Amino acid sequence: MSTTPRTMPGVLELLPLEQAAFQRMVETVRRVYELHGFVPIETPVLELTEVLLTKTGGETERQVYFAQSTGSLEQGREPDLAMRFDLTVPLARYVAEHQNELVFPFRRYQIQRVYRGEAPQRGRFREFYQADIDIIGLGELPVTADAECPAVIHHVFSELAIGSFTVRVNNRKLVQGVLTDLDVDPEAHAAVLREIDKLDKRGPEYVQQALGGFGLSSAATARLLDFVAYSSAGIDAALRHLETLTAPNELLALGRSELITVFETLQGLGVDDGAVVLDCSIARGLDYYTGTVFETVLDDHPAIGSICSGGRYDDLAGMYTNTHLPGVGISIGLTRLFWQLREVGLIQTGQSPTVAFITLFEEADRTHAAALATSLRNAGVSALISDAPRRLGKQLKYADRTGIRFAIIAGSDERSRGVVTVKDLIDESQSEVPVEGLAAFFQSRGTR
Amino acid sequence: MSTTPRTMPGVLELLPLEQAAFQRMVETVRRVYELHGFVPIETPVLELTEVLLTKTGGETERQVYFAQSTGSLEQGREPDLAMRFDLTVPLARYVAEHQNELVFPFRRYQIQRVYRGEAPQRGRFREFYQADIDIIGLGELPVTADAECPAVIHHVFSELAIGSFTVRVNNRKLVQGVLTDLDVDPEAHAAVLREIDKLDKRGPEYVQQALGGFGLSSAATARLLDFVAYSSAGIDAALRHLETLTAPNELLALGRSELITVFETLQGLGVDDGAVVLDCSIARGLDYYTGTVFETVLDDHPAIGSICSGGRYDDLAGMYTNTHLPGVGISIGLTRLFWQLREVGLIQTGQSPTVAFITLFEEADRTHAAALATSLRNAGVSALISDAPRRLGKQLKYADRTGIRFAIIAGSDERSRGVVTVKDLIDESQSEVPVEGLAAFFQSRGTR
Structure with missing residues (x-):
């Protein structure tokens, strides 16, 4: 330096x-x-x-x-x-x-x-x-x-x-x-x-x-x-x-x-x-x-x-x-x-161009996360996978601090049922969404 | 100079x-x-x-x-x-x-x-x-x-x-x-x-x-x-x-x-x-x-x-x-x-970002043309009105040379019937389209 x-x-x-x-x-x-x-x-x-x-x-x-x-x-x-x-x-x-x-x-x-x-x-x-x-x-x-x-x-x-x-x-x-x-x-x-x-x-x-x-x-x-x-x-x-x-x-x-x-x-x-x-x-x-x-x-x-x-x-x-x-x-x-x-406070600077953040519990989740990310991206929804499996709170904090609104959580239970949990980091609501309906879920929210 | x-x-x-x-x-x-x-x-x-x-x-x-x-x-x-x-x-x-x-x-x-x-x-x-x-x-x-x-x-x-x-x-x-x-x-x-x-x-x-x-x-x-x-x-x-x-x-x-x-x-x-x-x-x-x-x-x-x-x-x-x-x-x-x-010829350079060119027969047509242009623009379809009433061939040539694909022609007959003629300057086809369906006509063609 x-x-x-x-x-x-x-x-x-x-x-x-x-x-x-x-x-x-x-x-x-x-x-x-x-x-x-x-x-x-x-x-x-x-x-x-x-x-x-x-x-x-x-x-x-x-x-x-x-x-x-x-x-x-x-x-x-x-x-x-x-x-x-x-x-x-x-x-x-x-x-x-x-x-x-x-x-x-x-x-x-x-x-x-x-x-x-x-x-x-x-x-x-x-x-x-x-x-x-x-x-x-x-x-x-x-x-x-x-x-x-x-x-x-x-x-x-x-x-x-x-x-x-x-x-x-x-x-x-x-x-x-x-x-x-x-x-x-x-x-x-x-x-x-x-x-x-x-x-x-x-x-x-x-x-x-x-x-x-x-x-x-x-x-x-x-x-x-x-x-x-x-x-x-x-x-x-x-x-x-x-x-x-x-x-x-x-x-x-x-x-x-x-x-x-x-x-x-x-x-x-x-x-x-x-x-x-x-x-x-x-x-x-x-x-x-x-x-x-x-x-x-x-x-x-x-x-x-x-x-x-x-x-x-x-x-x-x-x-x-x-x-x-x-x-x-x-x-x-x-x-x-x-x-x-x-x-004068007329500019909104809280919103990332990235819509969805996909969390990882362990490194082995990456393949499933990657499939989710690819299907979202192909449907025009911007998505990002956590760089590494970390404490969930830490991952959600990353998404929040980078202005990403939605976090996707897919534990083994959810995966076995073909769903994911989507957490809205703005209004703090969360909902269970079938994997095949995930892109449509985000598209209907007008996010890119 | x-x-x-x-x-x-x-x-x-x-x-x-x-x-x-x-x-x-x-x-x-x-x-x-x-x-x-x-x-x-x-x-x-x-x-x-x-x-x-x-x-x-x-x-x-x-x-x-x-x-x-x-x-x-x-x-x-x-x-x-x-x-x-x-x-x-x-x-x-x-x-x-x-x-x-x-x-x-x-x-x-x-x-x-x-x-x-x-x-x-x-x-x-x-x-x-x-x-x-x-x-x-x-x-x-x-x-x-x-x-x-x-x-x-x-x-x-x-x-x-x-x-x-x-x-x-x-x-x-x-x-x-x-x-x-x-x-x-x-x-x-x-x-x-x-x-x-x-x-x-x-x-x-x-x-x-x-x-x-x-x-x-x-x-x-x-x-x-x-x-x-x-x-x-x-x-x-x-x-x-x-x-x-x-x-x-x-x-x-x-x-x-x-x-x-x-x-x-x-x-x-x-x-x-x-x-x-x-x-x-x-x-x-x-x-x-x-x-x-x-x-x-x-x-x-x-x-x-x-x-x-x-x-x-x-x-x-x-x-x-x-x-x-x-x-x-x-x-x-x-x-x-x-x-x-x-x-190596892999770039398409014929296409204007403007979708529709609205022709004028006489200056008095401008009000009607302006209403068409505004409704198209509000529907997300880019549109342009001829700068002046000129020979139709000259107006179509302007549209063609500037890479605009569609020309809109609305004579008094068409106006009385609530339609316009849309001329496709690429395949040279033309069709009559009701004014209220005009934006949808272009949107369905995937043009912006």
Whole structure:
């Protein structure tokens, strides 16, 4: 022993039962993404530096991890590889590189880890999972595609069963239309939107003051803040509100009509239970977005912030190709979400993926136990045989501590009668089950 | 457009339908690992260099990728992070670090990518998936645990349905017992085993010559080669062979008795169809292994080499802890396996995870289509609506090119009768299905 075993700061390494819970979350997200017609891709963690970092400067770039092999390091070379810091730039590279082999609209999901060399702090991670979907059009993409994102978000968070949530929808054109109406310099629109995006975190006073810096009169600022203060109770109310909006310019008219299409499409998809709303304050900080934008909050945990965000963008991969690729997408930060849900006690970490633990009284029982295990596994029920014959209490403790719910006990008496005793380690009940009905016993309990 | 989009050499980036096939392979491996009572863990890609590289020198270490953040690079520091090159060292670190929170025997599976800065060459990858299982004991681990590995391998490769395969089992103590009997210096045992391990690749003449270098007489060499030439037809034959072996020393006796336990346990687990054999030539190159060793070959594709290997080791984490942690495990190199199977045409890449494609004649159909899509998704059937009303032929072509098997057509006539037409794009059949029976129609076809 010479080295203290430890991870680098800023990573979330999970114990096995936590990892199993995380895995269930990933599987749910993947399943819902697939139910909505998205197909998987994965990209390498390492990209060529000159390909990954096409934009100069910026916060994101300073947080990049660079990599090089031993050989390159020894030769004193500069690292020519970098680790992806999100899934969007790799998507752009992927679509541009493979555009002749892909079919458009291209609907991909991607669930992989990304890397950021941030200063470690509570709840911030240097390595974390993102789970993204995007729909990419070739030259054009109907605005009905935008409606798919809140529908998927709604489905994912309903399935994850982590409490009530709200998907906030808006359209940057709508607010930009108001800014145009208020004679704000179009060059300043992006900066104004970034200030409006801070409403949630910094409050209206801060934003009011910041907007003054853009030459807005106090009356104009008041009108703007009044406009973005609107949040609907659901889709019906959103549509009624949008119909009352006057459209003094094309931008506002376009934003309004896009939002109407999005909300009507969502109604068709049955997403109409009040969990999807129009929130005119949602702007997203990124200039990248050009139309519909999304955020998602847990109603009982607003402090967590947005757990799933995204929007419509005009061109995915301008840095790699002249092909015009408009798209729309969302991203869930799974690691951070898991960590936050665990903090507030919304993650169940007691359940092993293993359903049945088969005890041994003596080593000679192993053949019988093995036959049981094999028949259970062949029926899709996960099973495990005790490593050795030990005191029964010790074996049951092993099963319990590893999160296995059911223990199977088969003494010579039971074996002679063709039954086993199944002990439920959660409710402490026990029942005698015929060997030939054992798999069905577990299957009927919905366990895998 | 300024940058050519491309990946670094030596990575296998898949197109969506290939990725879906790869994903099915991963899910099968994961499911079988869980059926056998293994629980997931994941470790960070980046480890502290001093923790990851505890052993000095060696081929593996020269292939490591080192990483550092922008800040560290700018300050001219040496990289203090490294990317994992296998899943075994991170497992050792994990078990040593969390030993007080784990329950032993600790049965973990881990399916993650690893990184090696190798010179790129056909079929060798710098980033690739490994899928490992290990059983780690605290202080001791019964040899019956060793039998679980071939049982899992057998189950995995049966489920993957990639043709007939053979799991070759041996025990290093057996051969070392013969070496002891032949008066080979114990210090030279490991080196001799490495030569024997080359039998498959270099042939008996090469090995015969190499063994001469260890002072073995030609009679002794002949006896050794004769001993390792044995390969059984199955488990019964293996047990009969083992019973005939004389054991002139304890090492040979121990190797023999361990192998008998392994094969008898395998019989109990029902793994007795000739696909698991005793092969006395299997030695594995790594000195790390101390007892049972495994290799797996595809019978029709011997040139591929071992697709799943592993064995018993005496102590997992001696570099991190004084706790004695014996274990046994196997590893499948999934990326390489997938690539090789694709090369020989054993991978089906035509099938999208999306089952149903819903066509549109006009935009007004979207509400009806959305209701269909939502009811299918709620029943667990993946469905996708055409992005826009286009010529029917064009829509069917989209479905076909994206690997979606079924297209749903619902004109006004069909809608008035409460039915839809389902077109099977593979066998080109079509049938009329009542809307309320649509989900069941797809479920009965075993599609997801």
